[in-house]
Amino acid sequence: MxxxxxxxxxxxxxxWFACYLTTPTHFAFYRSFxxxxxxxxxxxxxxxxLGLVGAMAVRSRIWPVSWLGKGYVNIVRGVPDIVFFMxxxxxxxxxxxxxxxxxxxPDWDQPIRQGNDFIVCREAKVPGVNAPAWVRxxxxxxxxxxxxxxxxxxxxxxxxxxxxxAVPKAQIETAEAYGxxxxxxxxxxxxxxxxxxxxxxxxxxxxxxxKATPLLFLLGLQDxxxxxxxxxxxxxxxYTYPHPDxxxxxxxxxxxxxxxxxxxxxxxxxxxxxxxxxxxATAAGERHRRGAT
Amino acid sequence: xxxxxxxxxxxxxRALGRDYGERLLPRNLDITLCDQLFLIASGLIWxxxxxxxxIFVGFFLAVAVAVAKFSENRLFSVPASAFVxxxxxxxxxxxxxxFYSAFVLLPRSGIDIPLGFVxxxxxxxxxxxxxxxxxxxLLLNTTAYSAELFFGALRSIPKGDLxxxxxxxxxxxxxxxRVVFPSMLRLAWPSYTNEAIFLTHxxxxxxxxxxxxxxxxxxxxxxxxxxxxxxxxxxxxxxIVAGYFVLLTLAIIGLYxxxxxxxxxxxxxxxxRRIRFRPxxxx
Numbered sequence: 001m002x003x004x005x006x007x008x009x010x011x012x013x014x015x016w017f018a019c020y021l022t023t024p025t026h027f028a029f030y031r032s033f034x035x036x037x038x039x040x041x042x043x044x045x046x047x048x049x050l051g052l053v054g055a056m057a058v059r060s061r062i063w064p065v066s067w068l069g070k071g072y073v074n075i076v077r078g079v080p081d082i083v084f085f086m087x088x089x090x091x092x093x094x095x096x097x098x099x100x101x102x103x104x105x106p107d108w109d110q111p112i113r114q115g116n117d118f119i120v121c122r123e124a125k126v127p128g129v130n131a132p133a134w135v136r137x138x139x140x141x142x143x144x145x146x147x148x149x150x151x152x153x154x155x156x157x158x159x160x161x162x163x164x165x166a167v168p169k170a171q172i173e174t175a176e177a178y179g180x181x182x183x184x185x186x187x188x189x190x191x192x193x194x195x196x197x198x199x200x201x202x203x204x205x206x207x208x209x210x211k212a213t214p215l216l217f218l219l220g221l222q223d224x225x226x227x228x229x230x231x232x233x234x235x236x237x238x239y240t241y242p243h244p245d246x247x248x249x250x251x252x253x254x255x256x257x258x259x260x261x262x263x264x265x266x267x268x269x270x271x272x273x274x275x276x277x278x279x280x281a282t283a284a285g286e287r288h289r290r291g292a293t
Numbered sequence: 294x295x296x297x298x299x300x301x302x303x304x305x306x307r308a309l310g311r312d313y314g315e316r317l318l319p320r321n322l323d324i325t326l327c328d329q330l331f332l333i334a335s336g337l338i339w340x341x342x343x344x345x346x347x348i349f350v351g352f353f354l355a356v357a358v359a360v361a362k363f364s365e366n367r368l369f370s371v372p373a374s375a376f377v378x379x380x381x382x383x384x385x386x387x388x389x390x391x392f393y394s395a396f397v398l399l400p401r402s403g404i405d406i407p408l409g410f411v412x413x414x415x416x417x418x419x420x421x422x423x424x425x426x427x428x429x430x431l432l433l434n435t436t437a438y439s440a441e442l443f444f445g446a447l448r449s450i451p452k453g454d455l456x457x458x459x460x461x462x463x464x465x466x467x468x469x470x471r472v473v474f475p476s477m478l479r480l481a482w483p484s485y486t487n488e489a490i491f492l493t494h495x496x497x498x499x500x501x502x503x504x505x506x507x508x509x510x511x512x513x514x515x516x517x518x519x520x521x522x523x524x525x526x527x528x529x530x531x532x533i534v535a536g537y538f539v540l541l542t543l544a545i546i547g548l549y550x551x552x553x554x555x556x557x558x559x560x561x562x563x564x565x566r567r568i569r570f571r572p573x574x575x576x
Binding site for chain 2: 091210214225245247251
């Protein structure tokens with residue numbers, strides 16, 4: 001990286017570290033932090049949308065829809081998450097390959113499950129047999145996003161449903177007395193007001209989501225945990241930058257990164273909650289009102 | 294193919310190590326449904342071991358940390374808050390990795406702690422095993438989470454109760470033993486039940502993350518993953534392990550429900566606080 005990095009063996013202490021920390025593998029390590037942020041940035045809105053749909057389904061008066069919603073929320077919440085994280089990507093991957101298999105190789109005569117093997121024809125492999133590495137990574141990553149979104153969508157649905165129920169009933173009755181339909185009352189009264197009741201629960205889910213991101217490692221992605229193990233492991237003098245077992249320090253850095261994320265988001269949510277309390281029929285809203293007059 | 298009785302005999306204690314049952318785990322085409330059922334069940338030994346010990350010891354530590362955090366003396370409250378912040382703010386997964394790699398760096402021969410009259414040699418190699426090292430991480434983690442719950446309960450003890458205790462002339466220790474501690478437990482118990490459930494589910498992370506499973510002696514989820522790797526079929530092993538965990542969860546709810554009844558025995562039935570199961574597992 002730096003011009004003085006030509007021969008690491010002769011470098012003084014701080015320059016050695018400056019060179020060591022800017023090697024290409026270290027940049028892969030730094031990029032993996034961005035991957036965590038990217039995962040959070042994609043998963044959070046998807047999970048929230050899924051949660052909103054789920055909560056509306058639970059509230060629905062059409063019973064198949066409400067059963068579907070309740071089933072989704074309760075099944076996902078009732079099973080340990082880690083099982084789900086491992087299960088969804090494999091099951092989904094096999095499902096996709098199964099569908100492709102039936103579309104592209106209709107004249108295939110062997111069974112797909114042969115004993116312990118799951119066999120589909122060559123054209124149906126996802127990602128393709130000759131796919132470049134980045135496609136494989138992107139595929140694994142999107143599987144992870146789906147698994148995360150499914151699990152956290154169920155949590156969010158539960159929270160949002162509770163928040164919708166918490167909006168004062170009298171207000172909805174008033175809205176309906178004004179002649180609003182059920183949908184209008186939902187859009188104009190419940191939707192804008194439920195957030196203040198939902199924020200504590202959602203912030204909790206967000207914190208759990210942050211702390212779930214290292215599980216990417218289990219899905220075989222080259223995330224921060226992977227790189228911390230790789231880079232921190234002992235390097236003998238065969239390597240350009242030999243060092244003893246430094247995994248502890250790498251994991252300490254990861255620990256600090258997560259501590260910072262949770263701390264920052266806690267503060268962010270406190271501000272958001274304060275903002276949303278304005279004009280609400282709650283103690284915090286009352287405090288705002290008194291401050292205004 | 295093995296019969297069910299054979300696989301019960303061979304695998305039900307296999308989680309304890311190679312000397313207890315079959316030396317090798319079943320491989321690819323040789324796997325029967327009974328193998329999966331019993332091997333995963335034998336893994337539960339470790340789940341229960343980790344959860345029971347961590348929760349039991351963690352309870353007393355958590356009470357101490359909560360009291361320290363609630364203390365008006367900053368000498369106690371600041372370290373206690375920092376401890377809770379660190380262990381609640383970071384993923385348990387990373388904590389396992391961090392502590393494992395820290396334990397590995399300790400000297401092999403053990404650490405001498407001079408106590409004046411006798412020198413204690415702490416065996417550090419045990420720390421790199423899941424049964425000791427993993428347990429310590431789980432213990433610290435549950436201490437932090439429970440301490441936060443107890444801290445919240447301490448803050449919401451009714452003022453009248455404390456004033457009544459003062460009016461009776463109770464000293465600080467008597468007051469804590471007779472008023473503060475029972476009230477705190479009563480208030481925190483429903484969420485503490487959930488904490489116990491989360492911790493039990495978190496025991497699945499011990500072998501998944503850093504700590505190696507010596508002689509393939511792992512917990513339930515370790516075996517479930519082993520079977521999925523072998524058969525490439527997630528539709529059998531994962532539902533089995535999920536089912537076992539549902540049973541464990543029900544057992545915990547039952548046990549904690551009994552304690553809850555005892556804690557609230559003076560209240561009329563309709564005013565007793567119910568335990569509600571609110572699962573959110575990852576920490």
